[in-house]
Amino acid sequence: MDLLKKYELPAPKKQTPPMSTPKTTTLSTSTINPYFRSLLKLLEWPGPPTPISHYNSSTSPTKCNYYLLNPRKVYRIGEKLEVIIIARDHNGQPKQYGGDFFQAKLHSPALKAGVTGQVKDYRNGSYLVTFLLPWEGKAQVQIRLIHSSEAVDVLKRKREDYPEKAYFNGYFQLNGKSEVTECNLEVSGDEVCTYKYPSTGGTWQCRRPQTLPCNSLIYHSIGGFRTVTNHLEDSLLNSFVTDVVINGSVPSIYVTSDKTSVVLTSHLLVCRRGQEPRQPSGFYYNDRWTSLTCLGRHFPRPADALSCLKGKNIYMFGDSTLRQWFEYLESFISSLKRIDLHVNDLSGPLIAVDADAGLVMRWRAHGLPFRTTKTVMANIHDEVAHLAGIGGGPQTVIMLSLWAHFTTYPVRVYIERLERVRQEIRSLLLRSPETTVIIKSANTGYKSLYISDWLSLQLDMLLRAAFKGTGVIILDAWDMTSCHYLPDNIHPGPPVIKNEVDLMLSYICPK
Structure with missing residues (x-):
């Protein structure tokens, strides 16, 4: 084709x-x-x-x-x-x-x-x-x-x-009545409800309920395959x-x-934005990742990680593979305390703070499409709209992971989404060039018709090319998940996550 x-x-x-x-x-x-x-x-x-x-x-x-x-x-x-x-x-x-x-x-x-x-x-x-x-x-x-x-x-x-x-469910409720209809980026049929995001140009559609109005959409979930x-x-x-x-x-x-x-690392510079991952981008030895892209550091003690993140304002937008970073840091740094927002943890938003260190860390799902259990529709926000509302600065760190939930769609859907994200990140770095933006690449681990490593690789190639030369950091999780001794898993085990987070921290605190 x-x-x-x-x-x-x-x-x-x-x-x-x-x-x-x-x-x-x-x-x-x-x-x-x-x-x-x-x-x-x-x-x-x-x-x-x-x-x-x-x-x-x-x-x-x-x-x-x-x-x-x-x-x-x-x-x-x-x-x-x-x-x-x-x-x-x-x-x-x-x-x-x-x-x-x-x-x-x-x-x-x-x-x-x-x-x-x-x-x-x-x-x-x-x-x-x-x-x-x-x-x-x-x-x-x-x-x-x-x-x-x-x-x-x-x-x-x-x-x-x-x-x-792959399709989704939309849950409509009003005055004690409820209906469930099929939703997606675009659904077949003439009787549809279309929800527009004015700030981004994105849309979401659901089949129109038989008795309820379009504005009674309350919940969202994955429907099936x-x-x-x-x-x-x-x-x-x-x-x-x-x-x-x-x-x-x-x-x-x-x-x-x-x-x-x-000596493979003798010529490397400290980790900084603009460096392109090499092939291979690194290797494991004694379960520790050595980057061949930059002089990566390791943060063996919670105090080391906390010292790096002191005073940082962290935003994470993405999928569950990025949520693993949030959960790792939350567990590793005991002074980071989760604030219970009474939401679905699979879609967020999640927030953890260390007031004494001036550290605030947030994770939330990127915008639709997002495969999750039943969750409040209003809690799923378009990542581009959020980026537009961040002032940025030297203490601001933004992390993105945007690929896993797009493998079932034609590539034009992903390209259009990347274009909107890319434009907003360029605007952010124009108004605040000292902001750190880290984009996590795709993981290996999927092997099905709907969510396959081959499909993920294709999106990953587009992701890397789209952000080349934009001043963001591409963290190569593909290599880190494809050569570890643990079995392939889209949600890799603790040793892999620790090494990913250590490399991420190396870009925030290169020295």
Whole structure:
């Protein structure tokens, strides 16, 4: 699917097809900044030259294999290890095209060490994986087939053609009566309630209740997920062929350190805005993350973290992966006390303060769409409107995480949202350039049709490109969640969160 060509078509008239029929959404060139239109080129991904008609033609994780390119007897810190992957179908035949989504890491369970590998698709069924060798000691390769190229093609098509596959509930109440209807960024049908956000241009729609007025909408929640796949598509996304470790012939290697070894962090500067994450952006050793982007610090004691955050006015807007930062700091710094606002903790707003230290920390969900349990609609605010109301300053820290709840939508929805956020952040930094703005990248951990690592990666690529050169800090959580020894989880365990927060604090307090 050529996304750039698709989104440059004139916007069609609104239709009301059933969910069994794709609901194509297109983006008029008059409604998007040309800069963001160019971002669509980043999402090009190879795939099957023609639709497959049989499961056996897809990539099989049990038939794929890999081997070491140019093996050597001695490896030193700072050198590269290269591995070739050969993709095969279920009949054992080599694939002739690319597009398989592999994730690779070099790791050592005994050393609690790990680093991500960079995968290059030759588009002919073979792939080159390059690993940096960052620690002394034992290391072993692990490569997983997350999705076959055929499964990726399914993800791509369903993302663009079925924006209503994830839906929400709107709860209307008035004078003792109540109704529940379906809601979304856009719902099918002519009888709809449209809610506009004047300050941002965003909208939300619900099907009109039969007896109640549109202004009686009180609560919001996730509704569910629709089935939009056939039997073949389901088989391509089956757990037996998703996120499976493939077999290889690369034995464990031992990395040495001597006078010729490279000191990987010797050239790094302190953490500051404007630095672009490297590839890889860092590595784990003894369960501690060493950044290869900047001289990251560690904050082992609560007093260290509190000293860094003293006097800070912190705003967090985002999803549950950013809420984990709030909860970690709240637990780690015992003097931070939560103020009970009697709200749904999954959507907020949450607030914790340390009056003696002059520290105020807030988290709240970004604006709709937001998948959550039943919560008061009025408590879910558009993040752009909030940004417009922040004066900023050297003591103000703003953190954003905006991706996980957009994986079910066509990419134009995310691009339009990024454009609004980007414009508001530029305005904020123009009026208050000393404000610290940290944007957390996507996590790994999702593997389904609706919320997949491949879908997250595509949004993450757009996120990084959109904010490049804007003076914000991009904190690379993708690498930090993809090479740890803990199992993949969209909500990573405490060691990962601690390292993420330590890196975040390194940008606030670089020295």
